[in-house]
Amino acid sequence: MAKLLTEMAADIAAAQASHSTMSGEEIGEFLKKTFRALKSLKELEDTGASSEQASDNIFESQGKLDPRRSIRRNKVICLICGKEFKQLTSRHLKDHGLSLKEYRKKYGFSARESLAAKTLTNRRKKRARESGLGEMLKKARKSRKKG
Template identity: 45%
Template structure:
């Protein structure tokens, strides 16, 4: 059976009181605030405000290529925006970067970060000489195989 707003408010207040001391006025104020917040959330849920927000995020999620934008990347699973899709976030969906790329048809070499961040990382790597070192390694490896 679903809990009433009063029961949920009571549980929240009890947990607040157990973690810190509150005066009677603070408890009254917190009860009112929490109840009003829960009530507005319930009304928004009933009126479908949440579904409108999800539909607003659904458009960018439709095309995986469009999810990677200049200053953000949109998670295709939940629609949240990030500068980079972290392994921790992907794990919350039961995925890792490899399975995420495969699921949405992205290249294995496609960075799961915004284009700006990817460009910064590329420039930083070039400053440190990574491409030159990689070239030296590849030359040495090909000479060894001959």
């Protein structure tokens, strides 16, 4: 007898939770996301769509994630495919046919906003302050104007 989508989603979530530490909230979110992906695949399978079309559009067709919520404490979620990273890179976005500038424009991020996890951004800020990077930059700009 074929498994129900909820059973398959639960099995996938259980397997994922056994390999990585996840909070209850993350498990619930992962379960919902997995169920939606399985449901989309089932619908595409029933209509006879190709697997390439399915993999390209599955995450976008799901209940879209708010762009502001895609940048989290320890990860950034790609709004196109749903993969999780410490930082979204131009190399990854190139696979989707976008540049960093186009991605920011498409999802409403400002040009100065970092597409990196909050902890990574905070760590970089702390190092810059400790090394006096801001003061060195001010001095360099002053000397450039004088020269």
